[in-house]
Amino acid sequence: MExxxxxxxxxxxxxxxxxxxxxxxxxxxxxxxxxxxxxxxxVWVVLLWTGFTFDGGWIWVWSILASVLASVAVALVLPRRRKADDAQLRASLGI
Structure with a gap:
């Protein structure tokens, strides 16, 4: 349930x-x-397997922190990568 x-x-x-x-x-x-x-x-399942308990605070902290960091990393990297790839595609198509 958790x-x-x-x-x-x-x-x-x-x-x-x-x-x-x-x-x-x-x-x-x-x-x-x-x-x-x-x-x-x-992260939650891995931490459960390593011995953290679901009612402990650290499993919540690490799970939420890892998900926020992953989301922020993708949100920062993806737009730059997408714009660069779009520019390269436009150049190759002669647009």
Missing amino acids: LLFVAVIVAALGLGIRYLVPGHETYGVLLLPAIATAVGMI
């Missing part, structure tokens, strides 16, 4: 990050929430 809570929390944070970081017009609405959810859930 995994569902983690998924909802980090998906909401990913959606919020989408609108806080500039350049959100270069990718879809659900990309950052999906990345945040996947990373948060994977």
